Amino acid sequence: MTKRIYTAGVYAERDMMLTLRRRDRIAEGVLQLEFVRSDGGPMPPWEPGAHIEIDVADIGIRHYSLIGDPKDREKWQIAVRLTGDDEAQASLYLHRESGIGDEFHVIAPRNNFNFASPTEGQRLHFIAGGIGITPLLSMIDSADASGVDWSLTYLGRTLESMPFRERLAQFGDRVQFVPSAARPEELLESLLAQAPAEARVYTCGPETLIDEVADISTRRGLTHRSELFAYSGGNGLREDDTPFELVCASSSLTVPVGESETIIEALGRHGIRARTSCQMGVCGTCETRVVDGVPDHRDSLLSEEEKKRGESMMICVGRALSDTLVVDL
Numbered sequence: 001m002t003k004r005i006y007t008a009g010v011y012a013e014r015d016m017m018l019t020l021r022r023r024d025r026i027a028e029g030v031l032q033l034e035f036v037r038s039d040g041g042p043m044p045p046w047e048p049g050a051h052i053e054i055d056v057a058d059i060g061i062r063h064y065s066l067i068g069d070p071k072d073r074e075k076w077q078i079a080v081r082l083t084g085d086d087e088a089q090a091s092l093y094l095h096r097e098s099g100i101g102d103e104f105h106v107i108a109p110r111n112n113f114n115f116a117s118p119t120e121g122q123r124l125h126f127i128a129g130g131i132g133i134t135p136l137l138s139m140i141d142s143a144d145a146s147g148v149d150w151s152l153t154y155l156g157r158t159l160e161s162m163p164f165r166e167r168l169a170q171f172g173d174r175v176q177f178v179p180s181a182a183r184p185e186e187l188l189e190s191l192l193a194q195a196p197a198e199a200r201v202y203t204c205g206p207e208t209l210i211d212e213v214a215d216i217s218t219r220r221g222l223t224h225r226s227e228l229f230a231y232s233g234g235n236g237l238r239e240d241d242t243p244f245e246l247v248c249a250s251s252s253l254t255v256p257v258g259e260s261e262t263i264i265e266a267l268g269r270h271g272i273r274a275r276t277s278c279q280m281g282v283c284g285t286c287e288t289r290v291v292d293g294v295p296d297h298r299d300s301l302l303s304e305e306e307k308k309r310g311e312s313m314m315i316c317v318g319r320a321l322s323d324t325l326v327v328d329l
């Protein structure tokens with residue numbers, strides 16, 4: 001039988017149980033969910049752009065951006081679109097099966113999409129595609145409160161399928177709703193052509209949108225940050241990879257990791273299911289403390305400095321540069 005484990009050590013205190021307190025349909029195919037702590041305590045603090053990780057029934061861990069006010073320590077809110085891709089099972093469960101009073105295992109906020117406090121005179125462009133609007137909402141509130149010049153271009157399939165239209169309408173002509181854009185690349189090109197050199201561009205949505213905005217921003221020398229709402233990529237394996245030994249410090253289990261398998265797959269062979277989500281080194285769910293040995297980092301999350309320190313690693317794609325790697329599992 002497969003044993004499910006949750007990363008021990010520094011990350012364990014980020015785990016908590018939340019109770020679903022409210023569910024509202026806010027747009028075509030979009031449900032807003034509100035959670036409070038099951039133990040009645042205050043919610044941990046978070047920064048604009050942060051997301052939580054929810055263990056959805058037996059389906060797996062999924063990431064959802066927080067959409068409320070970061071200063072609100074009583075509740076957290078997320079929005080879930082009913083999707084047709086591999087996220088479908090989780091979104092289907094939350095839309096059709098979840099009910100008020102249900103408890104969920106949740107990992108406290110992580111921020112892979114940091115919002116740098118805007119400086120005076122800076123211009124910010126927010127570009128959202130569909131449900132990709134969610135991490136931008138708290139950034140927009142923060143930008144507006146700081147008094148900088150900002151604008152949002154919000155693309156969607158239809159107006160009815162685009163949530164938060166009322167909330168965003170208060171900002172008047174700073175917000176441009178673009179349902180069913182025939183040629184979004186032309187729209188983005190002309191939008192960013194007007195951006196001054198010091199402008200920052202924040203984008204969230206599907207990969208095609210992110211790629212398009214990244215390409216235009218790079219050509220124009222603009223600072224660009226993004227968060228993907230659909231992952232694509234590999235598991236980090238390379239042809240010249242070599243085997244190594246993984247030692248799980250908490251259980252004293254030693255697991256040989258072959259040259260053509262990931263740490264997650266090797267653990268699975270030994271009946272251990274580690275906590276993962278994207279399995280591509282981009283979400284941070286599997287971050288695990290390194291106790292001894294030299295990790296071979298292959299994720300897109302840790303900074304160069306963090307990688308050099310080697311204190312933690314993403315075990316879904318990371319390997320070992322030493323013969324043995326001891327991790328906090």
Ligand code: FES
Pocket residue numbers: 275276277278279280281282283284285286287299314315316317
């Ligand atoms: S599971 Fe997402 S980084 Fe490893």
